[in-house]
Amino acid sequence: MSNFSEWFHNILEEAEIIDTRYPIKGMHVWQPQGFKIRKYALKLLRELLDDDHEEVLFPLLIPEDELAKEAIHVKGFEEEVYWITHGGLTPLNKKLALRPTSETAMYPIFKLWVRSHSDLPMKFYQVVNTFRYETKHTRPLIRVREITTFKEAHTIHVNSEGAQNQVNDAIEIYQSFFDQLGIPYIVTRRPDWDKFPGADYTMAFDTILPDGKTLQIGTVHNLGQTFAQTFDITYETADGEHEHVYQTCYGLSDRVIASIIGIHGDSSGLILPPSVAPYQVVIVPVLFKKGAQEVIDFCRQLANKLKKHGMRVHFDDRDLRAGKKYYEWEMRGVPLRLEIGPRDIANNKMVTLRRDTMEKEFLDYHEETIINDINQILTDITGNLKNKAWQKFNENIRPAKSLEEAKELIQNRGIISFNWCGDESCGKEIEEFVQVDILGLQQESQDEKCINCNSPSKTIALLAKTY
Numbered sequence: 122m123s124n125f126s127e128w129f130h131n132i133l134e135e136a137e138i139i140d141t142r143y144p145i146k147g148m149h150v151w152q153p154q155g156f157k158i159r160k161y162a163l164k165l166l167r168e169l170l171d172d173d174h175e176e177v178l179f180p181l182l183i184p185e186d187e188l189a190k191e192a193i194h195v196k197g198f199e200e201e202v203y204w205i206t207h208g209g210l211t212p213l214n215k216k217l218a219l220r221p222t223s224e225t226a227m228y229p230i231f232k233l234w235v236r237s238h239s240d241l242p243m244k245f246y247q248v249v250n251t252f253r254y255e256t257k258h259t260r261p262l263i264r265v266r267e268i269t270t271f272k273e274a275h276t277i278h279v280n281s282e283g284a285q286n287q288v289n290d291a292i293e294i295y296q297s298f299f300d301q302l303g304i305p306y307i308v309t310r311r312p313d314w315d316k317f318p319g320a321d322y323t324m325a326f327d328t329i330l331p332d333g334k335t336l337q338i339g340t341v342h343n344l345g346q347t348f349a350q351t352f353d354i355t356y357e358t359a360d361g362e363h364e365h366v367y368q369t370c371y372g373l374s375d376r377v378i379a380s381i382i383g384i385h386g387d388s389s390g391l392i393l394p395p396s397v398a399p400y401q402v403v404i405v406p407v408l409f410k411k412g413a414q415e416v417i418d419f420c421r422q423l424a425n426k427l428k429k430h431g432m433r434v435h436f437d438d439r440d441l442r443a444g445k446k447y448y449e450w451e452m453r454g455v456p457l458r459l460e461i462g463p464r465d466i467a468n469n470k471m472v473t474l475r476r477d478t479m480e481k482e483f484l485d486y487h488e489e490t491i492i493n494d495i496n497q498i499l500t501d502i503t504g505n506l507k508n509k510a511w512q513k514f515n516e517n518i519r520p521a522k523s524l525e526e527a528k529e530l531i532q533n534r535g536i537i538s539f540n541w542c543g544d545e546s547c548g549k550e551i552e553e554f555v556q557v558d559i560l561g562l563q564q565e566s567q568d569e570k571c572i573n574c575n576s577p578s579k580t581i582a583l584l585a586k587t588y
């Protein structure tokens with residue numbers, strides 16, 4: 122995969138994930154294969170959130186005066202908002218924004234919903250499309266102007282500690298989600314100049330794509346009381362006082378799908394983790410004139426049996442050369458292929474090909490154990506994909522002891538860690554020298570000196586070339 126960008130665009134087209142020919146920049150069409158991956162990814166996410174969040178659906182349009190209420194927030198988004206100015210031929214009295222995110226759509230309503238301390242915490246989420254007029258180079262799934270898979274959660278708490286704990290819980294939820302997809306990540310606190318507009322602070326998940334650039338794949342924001350004060354969201358305490366609530370919000374997007382595709386794929390195409398693969402197993406019959414019907418019957422029965430046990434299985438009985446079928450299913454990233462011919466049936470065996478290793482093996486066929494055996498292979502594939510991805514990720518994080526070394530190391534892309542005093546103007550100097558941005562702050566450092574100004578270092582920070 123020498124040119125990731127080209128590989129990525131080709132595979133989206135060849136595997137029928139996304140059609141990029143829609144005539145609006147940054148807006149694309151989900152094709153059936155892509156839509157299924159998206160659907161299964163969302164299923165995993167909903168399973169995690171539904172435990173203690175309620176799913177809701179707010180309108181797409183936000184009145185101008187609501188969007189403008191929170192000054193820092195609106196400033197942060199002013200260059201990215203799409204506006205509706207007319208209803209048919211009639212100019213609207215009040216312009217309507219296409220939501221770039223839904224704080225200002227939801228929070229005036231939260232004001233009506235929140236009553237007493239006993240109602241709290243409240244935790245909501247929705248999966249919607251949002252619109253951002255991105256000025257940076259757009260790329261399918263990675264930087265789009267219509268984010269079609271925007272999962273945004275919004276929570277409300279009685280005190281700062283509640284919001285703080287929720288930030289930690291949200292990080293755990295996302296960790297568990299990315300772990301199931303085998304996507305490696307690093308969680309950092311964004312520098313103050315890069316936090317979500319209106320947030321007290323922002324925690325972000327970043328992964329590394331095969332070209333060595335990092336991609337922000339999720340964010341968790343502690344909003345403190347900023348929006349609560351702007352939208353006057355209060356609750357009644359046990360003593361009958363009225364207090365402003367504390368809030369958090371956290372979001373993920375189509376970038377999750379981009380990461381699944383980009384991180385696991387290889388030169389033969391997609392490699393999908395079984396949890397999101399449209400087909401987890403494909404059965405290809407190896408047919409000769411003699412015994413063909415027997416093979417077809419056997420394969421069909423096996424497919425039905427696996428389906429009954431909840432697996433997504435496809436029996437490919439098209440009249441095509443086996444080699445052509447192999448090529449296609451490999452390109453589409455089906456985790457496991459079973460090849461079954463007359464001799465295999467006679468010997469109670471079948472050939473398995475794992476897409477992650479491309480290794481062919483014989484599997485003994487036993488009526489009673491076949492379900493377990495195949496499930497075990499799928500579990501192994503999930504584990505192997507995750508391990509391989511993490512290994513590569515970790516190899517791409519390197520420490521630098523000096524600015525010169527940081528500049529040198531960043532030529533190989535990836536993430537560079539270094540000691541930093543935390544001062545904004547010093548941070549800007551570092552960014553200027555190295556010519557990449559500070560990604561985030563990782564952890565407190567002790568007895569170390571800032572790589573730039575030599576004063577005591579407060580944190581280990583990360584530098585990266587980002588998408």
Ligand code: PR8
Nearest residue numbers: 222263264265273337338339340370371372373374
């Ligand atoms: C919020 N409010 O909005 P956030 N294309 C693809 N993915 C994107 C794009 C884009 N143009 N822009 C952002 N993302 C908060 C939290 C409700 C939910 C993805 O936060 O602005 C990024 O992965 O940080 C980002 O982490 C996530 O959406 C949430 O967007």
